[in-house]
Amino acid sequence: MARKIVITGGKGGVGKTTVCANLGIALAHRSKRVLLIDLDMGLNNLDVAMQVEDKVVFDLVDVVENRCRPSQAFIQDVLEPTLYVMPSCHLAKRQVTAEQIKRVVSRVDENFDFVLVDCPAGIDGGFRRAVACADEAIVVVTPHLSSVRDADKTISELIADTVVSVVVNRVRGDLVASGEMLSAFEVFSLLGQNALGVLPESDDVNCNVRSRSAAFDILADNLVTGKCELYDCVSHYKGVLGRFRRKMKRNNV
Ligand SMILES: Nc1ncnc2c1ncn2[C@@H]1O[C@H](COP(=O)(O)OP(=O)(O)OP(=O)(O)O)[C@@H](O)[C@H]1O
Numbered sequence: 170m171a172r173k174i175v176i177t178g179g180k181g182g183v184g185k186t187t188v189c190a191n192l193g194i195a196l197a198h199r200s201k202r203v204l205l206i207d208l209d210m211g212l213n214n215l216d217v218a219m220q221v222e223d224k225v226v227f228d229l230v231d232v233v234e235n236r237c238r239p240s241q242a243f244i245q246d247v248l249e250p251t252l253y254v255m256p257s258c259h260l261a262k263r264q265v266t267a268e269q270i271k272r273v274v275s276r277v278d279e280n281f282d283f284v285l286v287d288c289p290a291g292i293d294g295g296f297r298r299a300v301a302c303a304d305e306a307i308v309v310v311t312p313h314l315s316s317v318r319d320a321d322k323t324i325s326e327l328i329a330d331t332v333v334s335v336v337v338n339r340v341r342g343d344l345v346a347s348g349e350m351l352s353a354f355e356v357f358s359l360l361g362q363n364a365l366g367v368l369p370e371s372d373d374v375n376c377n378v379r380s381r382s383a384a385f386d387i388l389a390d391n392l393v394t395g396k397c398e399l400y401d402c403v404s405h406y407k408g409v410l411g412r413f414r415r416k417m418k419r420n421n422v
Pocket residue numbers: 180181182183184185186187188209288289290338339340368369370371372374375376377378
């Protein structure tokens with residue numbers, strides 16, 4: 170049976186879809202069988218992030234409404250043969266219930282090691298529907314107080330017994346080193362939950378959501394092994410040379 174993990178975070182734009190896509194890629198790269206399900210109905214874009222938008226024939230709502238079998242809605246990744254995406258539909262938002270989604274997930278989860286669910290922003294009905302079909306939650310948060318507050322509210326809204334872990338995304342090592350940004354460790358301690366990963370602010374990710382990197386590899390290893398190694402965004406910007414690098418970054422050199 171698959172580990173079913175919802176990627177959530179409360180605040181919009183913190184990187185939930187980015188983490189879902191790249192964590193899925195990194196897990197599949199480790200020969201894990203992975204299904205990514207887009208439950209951000211209405212503003213679904215996991216298919217765009219995974220670059221399979223033009224291959225969508227059936228979606229989750231077609232499965233729920235029995236127009237096709239679950240496997241007919243799977244889109245296999247071009248580069249990772251054990252990775253599949255089940256896209257969502259921007260219509261029929263209200264008719265789909267958490268129970269229906271849970272039924273779909275339970276029909277397919279024997280075929281996968283991981284089912285990652287991309288959750289919408291907020292803590293309303295769409296959030297509840299997404300968290301209902303998972304046993305674990307990865308809360309994605311950026312090192313800004315508003316995001317930390319929203320992540321905290323999200324954690325308090327999760328179903329009891331959900332295993333919660335936190336990924337701090339968009340960390341700027343230069344700003345952490347100069348004391349202008351919360352460090353990932355401060356965020357973990359504010360939220361009081363298990364640390365799962367640290368992801369740096371990255372131009373590669375900004376230009377192309379689908380982007381393999383060492384930080385996502387470490388995150389995937391942590392998820393598989395239960396270890397907690399964290400990507401170091403900061404040491405590059407410490408010491409005399411680090412101060413020089415910070416100055417260069419600030420001046421856009
Ligand atoms: N580590 C990063 N470095 C640079 N850009 C990032 C990083 N993480 C995410 N982004 C960018 O931030 C934007 C929002 O990311 P994403 O769509 O994953 O957020 P989201 O939480 O899923 O948003 P929504 O709440 O709207 O679903 C994207 O353009 C993405 O490329």
